[in-house]
Amino acid sequence: xxxxxxxxxxxxxxxxxxxxxxxxxxxxxxxxxxxxxxxxxxxxxxxxxxxxxxxxxxxxxxxxxxxxxxxxxxxxxxxxxxxxxxxxxxxxxxxxxxxxxxxxxxxxxxxxxxxxxxxxxxxxxxxx
Numbered sequence: 512x513x514x515x516x517x518x519x520x521x522x523x524x525x526x527x528x529x530x531x532x533x534x535x536x537x538x539x540x541x542x543x544x545x546x547x548x549x550x551x552x553x554x555x556x557x558x559x560x561x562x563x564x565x566x567x568x569x570x571x572x573x574x575x576x577x578x579x580x581x582x583x584x585x586x587x588x589x590x591x592x593x594x595x596x597x598x599x600x601x602x603x604x605x606x607x608x609x610x611x612x613x614x615x616x617x618x619x620x621x622x623x624x625x626x627x628x629x630x631x632x633x634x635x636x637x638x639x
Contacts, residue, residue: 532609532614532615533609534602534605534606534609534616534618535615535616535617535618536598536602536617536618536620537592537617537618537619537620538619538621538625539621539625539626539628539631540629542592542594542617542626543626545617546570546592549590551589551590552589552590552591552592552617553572553586553587553589553590553591553592554568554570554571554572554592554594555571555572555574555586555592555594555601555604556568556571556572556573556574556593556594556595556623557574557575557576557579557593557594557600557601557604558573558575558576558596558600558623559575560573560575562596564637565635565636566627566633566634566635567623567634568594568623568626568633568634569632569633569634571594572585572586574586576595576600576603576604579604579607583608583611586608586613588612588613588614589614589615590614590615590617591605591608591615591616591617592617592618592619593605593608593616593617593618593619594618594619594622594623594626595622595623596622596624597621597622598618598619598620598621598622598625601618601619601622602618605617605618
């Protein structure tokens, strides 16, 4: 009986990593649909303030990557879509949020540049 318990426990522990949530990389079209269909998704821009002023997605909240650790409480614990210029900074932030226990984390693969290349709308300049 005791041996069966340990065997079952070992199987659960070995299979547990497969059940752990993962960051979902989404392309620009998938991100657009996600934002349209799920208004509760928090849109996070992790670029610099200068990059943000040049071009950004409507509704995005700017928390530069170098400020993220001290400002992470500003990010709601629901679904989050993260973007940067091309997807590398946002990928690192997505992994970080997943480790903090965020339930649904999406990374815009290709970043805002992939979004723009597909002709999707952006805001530009200080007033948008």
